[in-house]
Amino acid sequence: MIGPASVRSRPIGRVLDEVSDGVVVVPAPFGPSGLPDLSGAAELHRSRLPGIGARFSAGIATRAQAEGWSTIELLGLLAAVEERCCLWVVSGRSFRRRSIVRRWQPSGLVADGESNAALVSRVTDARSRRLVCVAGLAGGGGAGRALLAGLAEAGARVGNVDPASAPAGRWSIQLLTGPALAPDDFSSLRERVAAAPRCGWCRVPVLGTACSRCTAAGS
DSSP states (O other), rough: SSOOOTTTGGOGGGGGGGGGEEEEEEOSSSSSSSOOOOOOOSEEEOOOOHHHHHHHHHEEEEEEEEHTOOHHHHHHHHHHHHHEEEEEEEEEETTOOOOOOOOOTTTHHHHEEHHHHHHHHHHHHHHHEEEEEEEOOOOOHHHHHHHHHHHHTHHHHHHEOOOOGGGTTTTEEEEEEEEEOTHHHEEEHHHHHHHHBOOOOOOBBSSSOOOOOHHHOOO
16 A cells, blocks of 8 residues: 555655655645745645645655656646545643544644544544555653554554654644555556646646646635
């Protein structure tokens, strides 16, 4: 399956090192943030997702590039994949058991109201629908580690992410669900991308009813 299988091995902040055929995946920021200097990149993909989500996209782009995909094909693929991803952020204080669950929307993080148990159930359901589930813990706290263990038991790939992504005295978990792409899937996906209509503005293939790249840029 394609995705950030080694979440434990590299900080999420290094996602900008993932370059595929001149495409650099730029994570959506959790808060106000300026873009780094990427003037040397041939093309930017401004991800709709922050953190683990953008890294997931970068992993897919790396695999597709290895299969010979062009830049324009990669951009169409990443836009379609990200539309089919969901990302939650759970946070809490190290000395308290109560946590807050928020879901990522294009406008930012919004309160979700789900419990930790409901998120574990989401992983179980997602796995039954052939989706990849990835979770990363930042910071300490027994409650955070217990939730991460529950997500792992339900079938999520888990690891640690950059501690700086959690405020001092707090822990946070990023949970992503997204399409599971096996190596054989890339050939059929490339045929679909090649046959897809092009956006009249940016010319990227559109696997849907509207170009999410242009929609996101105008939001």
